[in-house]
Amino acid sequence: GAEAGDTEILENGGDTSYLVVFSTPFTYFGRTYNITYVNNNGLLTFSQAIPETNPYTFPAYGDEDYIAPLLTDLDDLGIGIYSYQEYTSGSVLTRATQDINQYFPGRDFTASWVFVATWDYVLTWDMNAITVQAVLISDGGFSFILIHYGDCAAIPTAVGAGYDTIGSTDYYQIHYDPNGGYSIPILKNTTNVGVPGRWAFLVYNGPGRTLIKVMC
Template sequence: MKACNTFLLLLAVSAVHRSASESLMYPYGPEAGDRVTPVKDDGASDEIPISQKFTFFNKDYNSVFVNNNGVVSFATAVPSYTPDAFPLADGRAFVAPYWGDVNNEITGKVYYRESKDPQLLQRISNDIEKYFPNLSFKATWMFIATWFNVAYYGSVSNKVNTFQAVLATNGQRAFIMLNYDKIQWTTGTASKGDPETGLGGIPAQAGFNSGDQTHFFNIPGSRTPDILNIKSTSNVNEPSRWVFQVDTFKVPGGCTYKADFVKFGTVFWKDAACTQMCKCLESGELACEEHRCAGSETCQPNLWYFTCQAPAENPCL
């Protein structure tokens, strides 16, 4: 077990949460009728029965767990605080808006509720139809989990994160939406992060794992320092939001290669020698061919892929 953290963080947390007009977050908190998970390092809710089945990669679930460490899981709780690389070998199925070492004993709340509120169902239906324009979708159920101003384990700073996972279904099709409001840290000290900055070590993972060791997805920057910038990224042209269909896997806005994402029009190379060039087509398919860098270019890493880059100009010439 991790050692007890005796640091007391004095942080004024506003009871008034940001409204929908100020961010892409769906309503949350006591005023929205939310419940809260236990105030416990690596804690989780009890198993939460849900009133409508949720289909996740062709498997139906009738309950969820909301885990303090940034995960909504199916079938079992996830107390793990250091994120492992996807796919996981142990069969756990879960959605990870921001899997990292949260400690709500320091500060922050983890809220959750299921909802059949007509206004919220209409809102999520409108959002999904905007992102999937060829799909008619009318939600009949949704589940909202929100991590509000949560600190990292071992924190001696006032850095906090606020993010959200929204699950929605009409009984057949199922969607996941991940929203980000404030991201100031990536790593707890038990994951080798810096206690003063919340950075370094093994940073947070975002995406999901189906449990079958085949279907999984990594939001760009996962388990790297770049995950700190997740609020500026998106696959639906709205920075701070990622959306997926998950009854069967569909990602709007780009292409996937080995569970990683690139936007439409992106050109990249698969290998460190830059011999296989690929382009993400508007159809969502990758077109790849043998193609090397030009003579003056060098093959350089960029996130999980490689690009051909021209030599930098010498300003003294």
């Protein structure tokens, strides 16, 4: 939150996006970006704002790279907050370094840059609370993303979660339900790294290295 130095965006009841210029470029499956759009619908995009709230199953075979911690209708009628912060030093980098070396051993990784986007108790049309977070981590060579799930109340709107790339050359679907997010409370208990509510992915293996594709 603001007390930790986050830039907070107060919701106004509409579909909104916020452009963030990175201090350090982030490479995502071979494409390097200097900006991201933090969209209030639970989506990070890199080339344009996409505030629409209609999730789609992965692979989408579209023309955008994006990370979707929880793509759904997060319009909160002016009550919730979504926020972001960038880190280039301090305890957040230390923790990111420890986590990545635990989840992806053998790389001698030291984080030099972390970007955190949080959708904190953004309320949907029926006033349920949802807390999700996306974390981008880099050492200038390797790139990783973490997705965190806190409380996610059941909602009646369609939901999608995971990541996708241009042409869906790489993608991963954590969750998708076109009929409503009635099962999303379980997300805080799901994981691919042994920590409930946390998902971790290698999204760039460094120049000259082949990235093993992970698809679901």
